[in-house]
Amino acid sequence: MLTCKEAAALIGGWDDILVICHENPDGDALGSMSGLVRGLRSLGKRAGWYCASPLPEKFAYLFQGLEEIDFAPEHIVTVDVADSKLLGDAWDKFGDRIELAIDHHGTHVPFAKERWVEPGSAAAAEMVWLLLKELGAEPDEAAAGCLYTGMATDTGCFRYRNVTPRTLRAAADALEAGAPAGDINQRNFETRTRASMEAEKLITDTLEFHCGGRLAIIRLPQSVYESTGASENELDGVESLPRQIEGVLIGVTVKERPEGKIKISLRSNPPVNAADICGRFGGGGHPGAAGCSFEGITMDEARQRMLTVCREYLQEIGSI
Ligand SMILES: [Mn+2]
Structure with a gap:
């Protein structure tokens, strides 16, 4: 099991990275995935994403301005995936090549070569935030918005018992980086059809x-x-x-x-x-x-x- 520092050291040496989340994705899965892709790109790395399910309209904003690229990924990372069963067809496509799993489920069933699993983390997005900081990235407004979305949606807008001082600090840092928290909260917790x-x-x-x-x-x-x-x-x-x-x-x-x-x-x-x-x-x-x-x-x-x-x-x- 890796630490944040070790996971950062691993990813730091990589280029051409594919980030995958679980099927039927929620705000944390999608926010962690798009936030990590944005952060890796800001470091000059080539990064893309894959999810076995179609992207829900509700979370389309997480991918705004994020260009899809056609590339042959050399390295594959999963975020928020507790079990290979939850990968859908991503398991058939990439299963044997997954090098790192970043997850916060206490029930994580190992499937990647390396894993960084922190059940004490409220959201996978909280871990991705720390990882990007460790990598020396400066998440922009869009990346911060994605990761804030992940933290907010997995904590019922910071109300659940999984929230720790570190969660709130990471969320505060995301706000400082420009995450439009009020808009994101309204979109996810107020407005409904x-x-x-x-x-x-x-x-x-x-x-x-x-x-x-x-x-x-x-x-x-x-x-x-x-x-x-x-x-x-x-x-x-x-x-x-x-x-x-x-x-x-x-x-x-x-x-x-x-x-x-x-x-x-x-x-x-x-x-x-x-x-x-x-x-x-x-x-x-x-x-x-x-x-x-x-x-x-x-x-x-x-x-x-x-x-x-x-x-x-x-x-x-x-x-x-
Ligand atoms: Mn999650």
């Missing part, structure tokens, strides 16, 4: 409580997208709804994906560890936010399995 609000209305209708109000579950079937016109990205953040309810320790969102897979997003309050629960189904994540998925079963069966395991977990820790 009418379709997303209408979808949320349908989703809150599915809300159910169990275990004396310690466990709350919502469901997000494909029909919600169809009837409201909301896109998956527009409903980012809906997973945090059940956990916001007073007394709830575990908030479960059961999502039906277009290809029929069932995706579970789990959000928890202490003393519950969301990653421990999802780990029982082969998933992972962070103590407060984790996920897992099921194949070949219905939404209701997935809901039932989560309900059973969450009830057992709450009994084990003596919360019910």
Whole structure:
């Protein structure tokens, strides 16, 4: 396992670098990727990016003015990727050539030749910020905006328990470098589409409580997208709804994906560890936010399995 200094020494000696993030990318994955590419280019290195999924419209601003280049990368780095399973077709294309994984998931499953993993880091973007500083880069306004986006989106705009003094210092440095924090916050945490609000209305209708109000579950079937016109990205953040309810320790969102897979997003309050629960189904994540998925079963069966395991977990820790 590398330190920030060692990772910087490694990348410092490289040119022609491809940066990859996970499929179904969030603000941290995309912000870390575009921020790192911008920072590496500012150092005179050739850098490009790859994500197995199309870039969500919502995060198009992270790539504004960032020219796509056609090159044969010599070195490959991943950001925010906890497991090779999450790379999508990037694993088939580049899997055996990944030299460095930069990640902040405690459940990281090693897949790269070298790795720099810091579970104490609130966002991969926080690590990329430190890495660029270590490399002697001076992130410009655009790079700072990308990395600020990563830090803000992985911390619920600096509200979650994963925020440390270092997170806030890195974010403050990004502001100093010109990150338009107010605009980024408004875009990601205030403004929402009418379709997303209408979808949320349908989703809150599915809300159910169990275990004396310690466990709350919502469901997000494909029909919600169809009837409201909301896109998956527009409903980012809906997973945090059940956990916001007073007394709830575990908030479960059961999502039906277009290809029929069932995706579970789990959000928890202490003393519950969301990653421990999802780990029982082969998933992972962070103590407060984790996920897992099921194949070949219905939404209701997935809901039932989560309900059973969450009830057992709450009994084990003596919360019910
Ligand atoms: Mn992240």
